[in-house]
Amino acid sequence: MSEDNRIKKIIIVGGGTSGWMSAAALIKLLKDKYCEIHLIESEDIGTVGVGEATIPQIQMFNKLLDLDEDEFVRKTQGTFKLGIQFVNWKQIGQKYFHAFGDVGRDIESIQFYHYWLKLFKLGEAQDLGEYTISGVASDRGKFMRPFDAGNSPLTNIAYAFHFDAGLYARFLREYSEGRGVVRTEGKVVSTQLNSDSGFIESVTLEGGQKIEADFFIDCSGFRGLLIEEALQTGYEDWTHWLPCDRAIAVPCASAPYLTPYTRSTAHSAGWQWRIPLQHRIGNGHVFSSQFMAESEAETILLKNLDGEPLAQPRQLKFTTGKRKKFWNKNCLAIGLASGFMEPLESTSIHLVQSSIARLMTFFPNKHFAQEDIDEFNNQAHFEFDRIRDFLILHYKVTERDDSDFWRYCRNMSIPDTLTQKIEQFKRNGRIFRTSNEMFSDLSWLEVMHGQGIRPEGYHPLVDLMSKEDIANRLESVKRVIDKSVDYMPTHEQFIAENCPAKKMM
Amino acid sequence: MTIKKIVIVGGGAVGWSVAALLRAQFPRELVVIQLIEDSRKDALSVECASSRIHSFHDLIGLQEKICMLDPYTHFGLGVMYEGWSYDSQKYMLAGGYYGASLDGVDFQNIYIKNYLSGEKNDLDDFSLNAVAAKLGRFGHPSSDSQSIYSAIKYGLHFQLDSYADILKSHALALGIDVIIADCTAVSRDNNSGNITSLELDSQHSVMADLYIDCTGEASVLLGDACGVKCASDDMDILCDRVAIGYRLQSSLLPSIAVLTSTADGFFKVIPLKDRDVIVYYFSSDLIRENDIETMLATWGFTHVTIANYRSYRREKFWVNNCLAIGHSGARYCDLLVSPLQSVRDSIVRFLDLFIDFDNVDASRDEFNRLSHIELDNINEVIELHMYASQHHSAVSCRYFSSHSLSSSSAHRLNLFVSNGRHTHCDLSLLTDIEWAAFFIGNKIIPKSYSYDVDFLDGERVRDFLSKLKAVIFESAQKIPKHADYIKSLLK
Numbered sequence: 001m002s003e004d005n006r007i008k009k010i011i012i013v014g015g016g017t018s019g020w021m022s023a024a025a026l027i028k029l030l031k032d033k034y035c036e037i038h039l040i041e042s043e044d045i046g047t048v049g050v051g052e053a054t055i056p057q058i059q060m061f062n063k064l065l066d067l068d069e070d071e072f073v074r075k076t077q078g079t080f081k082l083g084i085q086f087v088n089w090k091q092i093g094q095k096y097f098h099a100f101g102d103v104g105r106d107i108e109s110i111q112f113y114h115y116w117l118k119l120f121k122l123g124e125a126q127d128l129g130e131y132t133i134s135g136v137a138s139d140r141g142k143f144m145r146p147f148d149a150g151n152s153p154l155t156n157i158a159y160a161f162h163f164d165a166g167l168y169a170r171f172l173r174e175y176s177e178g179r180g181v182v183r184t185e186g187k188v189v190s191t192q193l194n195s196d197s198g199f200i201e202s203v204t205l206e207g208g209q210k211i212e213a214d215f216f217i218d219c220s221g222f223r224g225l226l227i228e229e230a231l232q233t234g235y236e237d238w239t240h241w242l243p244c245d246r247a248i249a250v251p252c253a254s255a256p257y258l259t260p261y262t263r264s265t266a267h268s269a270g271w272q273w274r275i276p277l278q279h280r281i282g283n284g285h286v287f288s289s290q291f292m293a294e295s296e297a298e299t300i301l302l303k304n305l306d307g308e309p310l311a312q313p314r315q316l317k318f319t320t321g322k323r324k325k326f327w328n329k330n331c332l333a334i335g336l337a338s339g340f341m342e343p344l345e346s347t348s349i350h351l352v353q354s355s356i357a358r359l360m361t362f363f364p365n366k367h368f369a370q371e372d373i374d375e376f377n378n379q380a381h382f383e384f385d386r387i388r389d390f391l392i393l394h395y396k397v398t399e400r401d402d403s404d405f406w407r408y409c410r411n412m413s414i415p416d417t418l419t420q421k422i423e424q425f426k427r428n429g430r431i432f433r434t435s436n437e438m439f440s441d442l443s444w445l446e447v448m449h450g451q452g453i454r455p456e457g458y459h460p461l462v463d464l465m466s467k468e469d470i471a472n473r474l475e476s477v478k479r480v481i482d483k484s485v486d487y488m489p490t491h492e493q494f495i496a497e498n499c500p501a502k503k504m505m
Numbered sequence: 506m507t508i509k510k511i512v513i514v515g516g517g518a519v520g521w522s523v524a525a526l527l528r529a530q531f532p533r534e535l536v537v538i539q540l541i542e543d544s545r546k547d548a549l550s551v552e553c554a555s556s557r558i559h560s561f562h563d564l565i566g567l568q569e570k571i572c573m574l575d576p577y578t579h580f581g582l583g584v585m586y587e588g589w590s591y592d593s594q595k596y597m598l599a600g601g602y603y604g605a606s607l608d609g610v611d612f613q614n615i616y617i618k619n620y621l622s623g624e625k626n627d628l629d630d631f632s633l634n635a636v637a638a639k640l641g642r643f644g645h646p647s648s649d650s651q652s653i654y655s656a657i658k659y660g661l662h663f664q665l666d667s668y669a670d671i672l673k674s675h676a677l678a679l680g681i682d683v684i685i686a687d688c689t690a691v692s693r694d695n696n697s698g699n700i701t702s703l704e705l706d707s708q709h710s711v712m713a714d715l716y717i718d719c720t721g722e723a724s725v726l727l728g729d730a731c732g733v734k735c736a737s738d739d740m741d742i743l744c745d746r747v748a749i750g751y752r753l754q755s756s757l758l759p760s761i762a763v764l765t766s767t768a769d770g771f772f773k774v775i776p777l778k779d780r781d782v783i784v785y786y787f788s789s790d791l792i793r794e795n796d797i798e799t800m801l802a803t804w805g806f807t808h809v810t811i812a813n814y815r816s817y818r819r820e821k822f823w824v825n826n827c828l829a830i831g832h833s834g835a836r837y838c839d840l841l842v843s844p845l846q847s848v849r850d851s852i853v854r855f856l857d858l859f860i861d862f863d864n865v866d867a868s869r870d871e872f873n874r875l876s877h878i879e880l881d882n883i884n885e886v887i888e889l890h891m892y893a894s895q896h897h898s899a900v901s902c903r904y905f906s907s908h909s910l911s912s913s914s915a916h917r918l919n920l921f922v923s924n925g926r927h928t929h930c931d932l933s934l935l936t937d938i939e940w941a942a943f944f945i946g947n948k949i950i951p952k953s954y955s956y957d958v959d960f961l962d963g964e965r966v967r968d969f970l971s972k973l974k975a976v977i978f979e980s981a982q983k984i985p986k987h988a989d990y991i992k993s994l995l996k
């Protein structure tokens with residue numbers, strides 16, 4: 001009976017990172033016999049992908065595809081990433097680090113950071129980053145993969161990657177085509193809907209070729225060729241909370257040291273990313289056109305490069321927000337077609353990956369059960385909204401008062417869910433991870449603290465331990481981390497030994 | 506830091522659970538905790554706790570050995586549904602795992618595909634817990650996570666007064682102050698709404714920074730004094746009486762609680778060491794109290810008491826400096842979710858959220874929000890159980906003639922029925938596989954299953970399932986007989 005219900009053909013519209021990630025995952029999981037998988041892309045349409053930064057969850061995606069990590073890094077000009085350095089966000093001249101992985105070591109089942117909070121309040125603890133192996137290794141330009149080292153922090157090094165998104169898409173295209181995905185070169189010019197159900201029946205390419213399928217995945221980017229232009233799903237605009245709506249991107253020559261982290265530097269009406277690849281650095285200035293002219297934004301970007309620019313700056317326009325439904329009828333939007341959030345916490349690729357994972361959990365048959373689609377959308381909305389809150393936090397909680405942009409951000413109203421999280425942390429240093437939320441309590445802690453929130457209290461049981469004992473514990477955590485970092489090679493050494501890429505330019 | 510004080514009003518298993526946990530968790534030099542044990546009788550009679558009780562006992566430092574020395578306390582191996590949605594029905598809702606995955610394909614989907622192809626295996630046969638329980642076997646789970654026996658899950662059954670005594674001696678040993686008195690008056694500050702003091706019939710008056718109301722349905726502090734009203738209740742199961750009785754039984758029989766729906770209500774029989782206790786919720790306009798007594802007598806149950814019952818929840822559970830735990834805040838039909846489970850969850854939640862006495866607003870709002878979610882989840886479990894029994898029970902049938910399924914229950918049901926999928930929710934009471942066992946046990950079978958099952962060869966699946974069944978059966982037979990195990994434990 002299941003044979004008849006089976007989806008027999010899937011069309012992915014749009015290549016680029018999200019299109020090829022979807023194609024690769026589908027062909028791997030559905031194998032080549034389950035159904036046909038087609039991807040339509042046009043070489044005339046550029047992809048938005050620039051230097052791309054990721055979070056550690058991407059390792060799960062690589063594992064799913066059985067990728068050889070060294071090969072993947074080599075072929076994408078990749079480097080390793082231990083976290084994000086935020087510069088000038090709380091105030092000009094101030095820095096903090098959002099590190100991947102553990103912070104310290106829990107004591108008596110109470111999180112380490114409560115002990116740290118107590119000592120920090122007394123002025124007797126160092127910066128939070130000093131108690132994370134990612135933070136200390138980043139500071140010293142070191143990197144290695146974790147290995148089984150017993151209790152040592154070297155067992156738990158959490159890392160992600162920086163890579164060239166265009167090369168990544170090419171890499172996944174090879175992977176997908178090799179396994180049976182059919183690529184069609186062409187531009188979709190129209191979409192045909194079923195007059196009763198409103199489901200998509202086919203797409204027509206320039207030149208008149210019509211391609212039918214049971215299920216459509218829209219990876220066409222901002223415009224949402226299927227999800228919006230054909231199905232008119234609607235878009236929820238978040239510009240009032242995340243006012244940046246433009247970006248200018250430019251690569252520049254490498255700096256002498258290969259930093260194992262992404263840097264985000266706040267400017268007067270936005271911020272600038274810095275993503276180191278093996279032989280160049282990706283940079284971009286994300287800003288609000290309401291508060292800054294494009295020419296000024298470009299000048300600022302070019303003034304703040306670590307090396308000479310290697311190309312003409314490229315402009316991008318976007319509206320932060322999300323599609324009202326990610327999955328509508330027989331069409332699922334993935335990537336920029338599903339919504340856009342600025343890459344402040346490197347979540348773009350993760351959202352693609354988690355949409356794919358969720359698709360496989362709710363993989364449809366020809367009946368397209370509405371309950372499944374509803375549940376998919378509920379979970380996706382939840383994920384988008386929580387990440388949105390986390391991004392707003394960076395803008396809302398700041399001491400900067402040097403421009404209209406920052407004054408706007410400080411005074412803007414924010415979602416209740418975020419207010420509640422901030423209030424809770426302010427009062428008692430507690431952070432509750434809402435079910436399935438992507439960013440952990442530690443991420444929230446690092447950013448809330450980094451942006452300048454100082455809680456009034458900490459866990460009451462912390463007072464059971466004497467100040468001296470806590471200080472000793474903190475000291476020993478720090479000592480162990482320092483020693484472990486001594487053992488690690490530099491980021492450059494590690495790459496040279498394992499996955500050096502050819503210089504492309 | 507000044508020393509703070511918490512007063513708990515009302516004893517019983519609820520009050521003493523609160524007392525024991527707070528005393529175990531708050532530093533004694535910083536917080537004084539006093540319990541005012543009143544003369545009110547508990548509405549509860551028996552606790553049928555799932556394996557989640559162990560983590561609570563760990564938190565308060567209560568050893569299982571101490572509990573088992575009590576003449577009533579018994580291990581609980583799961584719940585058997587008999588005649589819940591049709592007469593010959595018999596299935597178990599046992600904790601722990603069911604089956605195993607094959608090539609990364611989830612067991613539930615394998616089972617369903619095989620079921621739809623006509624091979625209607627009994628799902629119980631894939632649960633070590635259920636098979637062992639039915640064979641009358643019991644042993645503690647193995648601590649070796651590689652061993653099949655690590656999957657064993659068990660709960661504990663208590664006679665309530667006796668359990669209250671166990672908790673009380675434990676809390677006293679931890680250093681709780683106790684005053685035996687009834688509360689006669691509550692004073693509040695007109696501006697802040699805070700409770701300022703309690704007058705006791707012993708002529709004392711007590712003051713505290715936080716008052717915890719464990720006075721049961723009377724809700725002396727939260728309801729009476731603070732005026733927090735009951736919210737309109739959306740999950741009244743239409744039973745208005747609860748009968749409780751017991752029958753002595755030989756001794757040391759396997760301990761499976763049995764849940765049944767009848768024409769006029771629902772009942773559960775909960776085995777203790779020396780007796781079975783019956784808790785029977787019924788509707789007095791469908792059956793008279795006398796007839797219930799007669800019926801229970803023919804089943805051998807004596808000492809039957811019948812009390813009025815209604816389900817309700819208050820709009821808030823924590824206002825100002827007054828927190829309600831147990832029936833003082835909410836009451837629900839406790840056949841499906843044990844009465845003290847939500848009590849334990851509430852206190853743990855309070856501790857998770859609480860930080861200091863001067864800053865409670867954020868903690869309080871979050872506590873109330875989560876408590877409502879928890880009660881919504883309990884309602885969903887109850888509602889879907891009634892849904893399953895609607896063609897078998899007049900009470901359920903009547904419920905659905907005037908109510909439709911809540912949207913969250915309907916979503917959960919439809920999601921399972923169409924493709925065997927599950928929804929995510931906060932504070933979920935049942936795991937996905939437990940929901941699946943509930944639905945399948947009531948013959949609610951998905952129409953389809955996940956795509957990846959089709960990658961498995963049918964022959965191989967049948968072989969896999971029959972081997973799995975055999976392994977579970979053989980492993981269960983190696984577990985000691987329940988009676989022997991208990992005798993050896995008590996030696």
